[in-house]
Amino acid sequence: MFDPTSVVVGLEVGTSKICAVVADVTREGGFTVLGLGQAESRGVRKGEIVNPAELPELIRQALDQAEQMADVEIRSVWLGVTGAHMAAIHNRGKHLIASDDRSITEDDVQDAIRVAKTLNLQPHTYPLHLIRQQFLVDDQPGIDNPVGLVGNSVEADVLVVHGNFNRLQTSTKAVKSVPIDVEDVAFTGLASQLAVLSPEQKEIGSLVIDLGGGITEFTVTSGGIVRHAGVLAVGGDHVSQDIAIGLKVSLPLAEKLKIEHGSALVDDSIRGTLITLPSDNGLPGKTINLEHLRRIQNCRLEETLEIIAERLEEAQMFDFVHGGCVLCGGGAHTHQITRLAERILQMPVQIGRIQCVTGIPESLDQPEFAAAIGLAKYGSFRVQKDLSKTGRWNLKRALGELFGRTPS
Amino acid sequence: MNPEIVSSESITFKVVGVGGAGQKVLNQLIASGAMPGAEFAALNTDAAALSHCLASERLVLGAPLTRGLGCGGDVGHGRSAAETDATVLRAVCSGTRLVILVAGLGGGCGTGAAPVIARLARDAGALVLAIVTTPFDFEGNLRRFNAEQGLKELRSAADAVIVLPNQHLRSLLDDRTTATDTFGHANELLKQCASGIWRLLCRPGLLPLDFANLERFLRGRHAESAFATIETSGESRALSGVDQLVRSPFLNHGKALSEADSILLSLAAGQDLTISEIDRVAKELSKHCSESAQWVIGTTIDESLNGKLQLTVIATHQRGNEPTEATPRHPKSNSLHLGSEHSTPQLDGIGGEVFHDPSEPRPESGHVAPAPELSPQLKQAVLGRQGRTRRRKRGEDQPELGLFVVSRSRFADTQETVHNKQNLDEPTFLRRGMALN
Incomplete structure (x- = not known):
């Protein structure tokens, strides 16, 4: 039915859920979601795997579900990685032009980028993504493509998204033990941004905040280029934990209360409202104050968004954002979260919807699937790039085609 | 109430230079005229050196002991020289409210005599602020050791x-x-440093720092302070000033700031000082300090500084765990009175008189008063109460649980998320002190 080699799979091993998305890529650049599978996650904290023992089983479960829905067999995935160790820095690499006619070639550009890549990086830090911002030829800024220009030197401004090498390896290793192949890893923050932004939003400048279960990622995209990215190791888990401590309830109950009664803002109208919890399993029933619940939640969310705003301010990124902010991740479901974010970020805020994707049913157009869909999209871009470079499927894929089983 | 406060409108200052280094600084201070209105006194064991001093009050310490020939780097000599002249020194220090002691530690006179003079001055009722240097590394181990010992004594x-x-x-x-x-x-x-402190107190200020401020800041703290002053100008003088301060080796490259539990910041500038600059300096600087640090901010306007901004920071770090030899002392005349006062509080409510004035927190006295005369009934009551407390204490072996026990269970295996020195894994509402009621 489908050419199996044109199938890409995005896999996100998140703090609260594992999500796999199967998508079909056409040579013309079309992107159709075929299937989606998810499983509850365990042993992941703040976006990083801390206990890989149970994970392979759960990942298998999510992949199975996606396979069934898409009716294909999954051989490899594009894996999302995140964690407090990840960060983005702006580097500038310089390369002097050695040739006689001083015209800049692709090799010179690559050299400049290579210099920029490893600059200012700590040992054990692995540069995961290099995103070209602009080039400078003889100190003249604002050049998109310097190839063919004449100059003494070319400098590349590059955004380097980097992470701790060993901690990145932990993720890959856990997935490989499923066993399943990992094509490559990508930063989940970048993936979410790919899924929820329309080309117009990418052009005018948008901020994407992925409110995950254990970690919050943010990216700024402008002029079609990712300008900045960052993580804050605070997420929905923290909200639940705060509620559990503040209201003296168990963590699962706090989680349930958060989803059923939570809100990002505290309205005056709820003052004094009590929620009665039924007694169960021999535990006595309990009455909790709704205002307390929401104030605890409001405190945490407000702080999280404030820290992000602070970080963006430090990086002087607000100048790039004209298109407003898009929220995704499970936290985007929080009642009134857009109003809180609008107040703190001082810009229009919307809940992310999956963009430029066909074949996705309405029920799956949810902000929490943004990262996994974005990962599949990232994979599709890479596949297309390989295609355009070589004009044919690469060797690994060709071999896979020869020896792999064809889907039913 | 207190006649002393009413009478002394202007604070009497005395800058006391001890030893060779202190005396040289005094000369510079007097020559530059940076501190009009202050009194100067030079104390040295070396009579020859002292004769070059410009100070109005000059005193050869321990003349019978050293015959005015200096103490040759012997700290013991310096100390005994000061002690033999104790009565004269007490007279020198009396009648002033702030004694700024300037000395170079490491030598004989400065190291040995300065702590003695500090103690005498404090007994005479003055607030004693010592500004001292410690020797260069090349000056050798002995001088460094001396300086450390001297510093320890001086601190107490x-x-x-x-x-x-x-x-x-x-x-x-x-x-x-x-x-x-x-x-x-x-x-x-x-x-x-000395003139910076003088400036703090004597220049007309927008947010003036008066003597009471300084006294409250310093009194009875036995603290070690780091001092740094810088002068900047230009467009972004507020930011560059803070930056320079933080990088200053005298604040240990910002370490002194982050460890300090109280910080005194003084800004001096011309008429062009804007409120946003004050705000920025305070805000930027507070980023480098611990949350719980106490702040005192003073601002003075000085026409001669037009276009410039002078920042002076005294960061004080309480050395709580170090044994201090002397407790804060009060003027002799007060101490007896205080002593009896401090022995009585345990009799509160059972007939003991209370002299304690709650509006005025007083430091503890080192004086231990004799046991008060009690009637047999009172004695019984006091003893009975002591017995009770002892019994209760025995029962308190089991520690109480805090109101909130923040377990890390959910985040046990993870690296703490720290932002601006706050552990974000702890609930926000607890960190922000939100009351749930």
């Missing part, structure tokens, strides 16, 4: 000690600076 004797480690100067000066210049710089710094 004076109300506050500001230490300017000379070795830190090395990183400020380049290799070509001559030895004379280097020592000159060290003295200059001492001078700046």
Whole structure:
């Protein structure tokens, strides 16, 4: 039915859920979601795997579900990685032009980028993504493509998204033990941004905040280029934990209360409202104050968004954002979260919807699937790039085609 | 109520230079005229050196002991020289409210005599602020050891000690600076520090820092302070000023700020000082300090500083765990009175008189009063109460649980998320002190 080699799979091993998305890529650049599978996650904290023992089983479960829905067999995935160790820095690499006619070639550009890549990086830090911002030829800024220009030197401004090498390896290793192949890893923050932004939003400048279960990622995209990215190791888990401590309830109950009664803002109208919890399993029933619940939640969310705003301010990124902010991740479901974010970020805020994707049913157009869909999209871009470079499927894929089983 | 406060509108200052270094600083201070209205006194064991001093009050210490020939680097000599002249020294220090003691530690006179003088001055009722240098590394181990010992003594004797480690100067000066210049710089710094404090108190201010502020800040703290002053100008003088301060070797490259539990910041500038600059300096600086640090901010306007901004920071770090030899003392005349007062509170409510004035927190007295005369009934009551407390204490072996026990269970295996020195894994509402009621 489908050419199996044109199938890409995005896999996100998140703090609260594992999500796999199967998508079909056409040579013309079309992107159709075929299937989606998810499983509850365990042993992941703040976006990083801390206990890989149970994970392979759960990942298998999510992949199975996606396979069934898409009716294909999954051989490899594009894996999302995140964690407090990840960060983005702006580097500038310089390369002097050695040739006689001083015209800049692709090799010179690559050299400049290579210099920029490893600059200012700590040992054990692995540069995961290099995103070209602009080039400078003889100190003249604002050049998109310097190839063919004449100059003494070319400098590349590059955004380097980097992470701790060993901690990145932990993720890959856990997935490989499923066993399943990992094509490559990508930063989940970048993936979410790919899924929820329309080309117009990418052009005018948008901020994407992925409110995950254990970690919050943010990216700024402008002029079609990712300008900045960052993580804050605070997420929905923290909200639940705060509620559990503040209201003296168990963590699962706090989680349930958060989803059923939570809100990002505290309205005056709820003052004094009590929620009665039924007694169960021999535990006595309990009455909790709704205002307390929401104030605890409001405190945490407000702080999280404030820290992000602070970080963006430090990086002087607000100048790039004209298109407003898009929220995704499970936290985007929080009642009134857009109003809180609008107040703190001082810009229009919307809940992310999956963009430029066909074949996705309405029920799956949810902000929490943004990262996994974005990962599949990232994979599709890479596949297309390989295609355009070589004009044919690469060797690994060709071999896979020869020896792999064809889907039913 | 207190006649002393009413009568002394202007604070009487005395800058006391001890030893060779202190005396040189005094000369510089007097020559520059930076501190009009202050009194100067020079104390040295070396009579010959003292004769070059410009100070109005000059005193050869321990003349019968050293015959005015100096103490040759012997700290013991310096100490006994000061002790033999105790009565004279007490007279020198009496009648002033703030004694700024300037000395170079490491030598004989400065190291030995300064703590004695500090103690005498405090007994005479003055607030004692010592500004001292510690020797360069090349001056050898002995001098460094002496300086450390001296510093320890001084810390327990004076109300506050500001230490300017000379070795830190090395990183400020380049290799070509001559030895004379280097020592000159060290003295200059001492001078700046003394005049900075004077400026703080005496210049007309927008947010004036008065003597009471300084006293509250320093009194009875036995603290070690770091001092730094810088002057900047230009468009972004507020930011660059803070930046320079934080990088200053005298604040240990910002470490002194982050460890300090109280910080005194003084801004001095011309009429062009804007409120946003004050705000920025305070905000930027507070980023480098611990959350719980106490702040005192003063702002003074000085026409001569037009276009410039002078920042002076005294960061005080309480040395709580170090044994202090002396407790904060009060004037002799007060101490007896205080003593009886402090022995009575345990009789509160059972007939004991209470002299304690709650509006005025007083430091503890070192004086231990004799046991009060009690009637047999009172005695019974007191003893009975002591017995009760002892019994209760025994029962308190089991510690109480806090109101909130923050378990890390959910985040047990993870690295703590820390932002601006706050552990974000702890609930926000607890950190923000939100009450749930």
